[in-house]
Amino acid sequence: MAQNEDPYWRLRPPPPTPSDDICSCSGSPPIMLQAHLSSNPISCITCNLEVPPERIGFSEPLCEWLAYWQQFHDCFFLLWLDSGEFESWAKAQLEDPESPVNKQGLELVSDLNSLRRAYYWLFQDTDVKDFQPLSRCPVCQGELSEQHGRNTCEQCSIVIGD
Ligand SMILES: [Zn+2]
Numbered sequence: 001m002a003q004n005e006d007p008y009w010r011l012r013p014p015p016p017t018p019s020d021d022i023c024s025c026s027g028s029p030p031i032m033l034q035a036h037l038s039s040n041p042i043s044c045i046t047c048n049l050e051v052p053p054e055r056i057g058f059s060e061p062l063c064e065w066l067a068y069w070q071q072f073h074d075c076f077f078l079l080w081l082d083s084g085e086f087e088s089w090a091k092a093q094l095e096d097p098e099s100p101v102n103k104q105g106l107e108l109v110s111d112l113n114s115l116r117r118a119y120y121w122l123f124q125d126t127d128v129k130d131f132q133p134l135s136r137c138p139v140c141q142g143e144l145s146e147q148h149g150r151n152t153c154e155q156c157s158i159v160i161g162d
């Protein structure tokens with residue numbers, strides 16, 4: 001049944017990711033750990049679409065940790081989206097590379113890097129007055145370089161911005 005025919009679709013289990021939203025790049029482009037309120041937080045750095053886990057081939061413990069981290073990250077993201085009393089706290093957690101959710105994400109990326117070149121997509125709130133994109137890596141303060149059309153810190157495996 002199409003989603004718009006079922007008034008309760010938001011309470012149903014989510015359908016599989018549509019094939020249009022799955023990476024079809026050739027070769028093995030680098031991946032990004034990037035939570036987006038779906039069950040798989042692995043995106044392609046080139047097309048930004050979801051990379052199915054079987055294309056990378058994770059161990060079961062790594063898969064479990066990724067699934068846990070995805071939900072952990074969503075907690076902060078939802079508090080930020082909710083725009084209530086926890087908004088600024090949640091935003092600070094999402095932007096601070098030293099916060100528990102980002103530290104775990106960076107550790108996960110270091111594990112993923114043994115399987116395929118992987119980066120951590122670091123959240124930045126772009127919807128603020130006088131927004132300035134980061135020009136240096138917030139972890140090592142090194143200069144960012146352009147890779148695959150994105151600003152990255154190669155040393156820390158971090159992607160900044162869209
Ligand atoms: Zn792709």
Ligand SMILES: [Zn+2]
Binds near residue numbers: 156
């Ligand atoms: Zn760095």
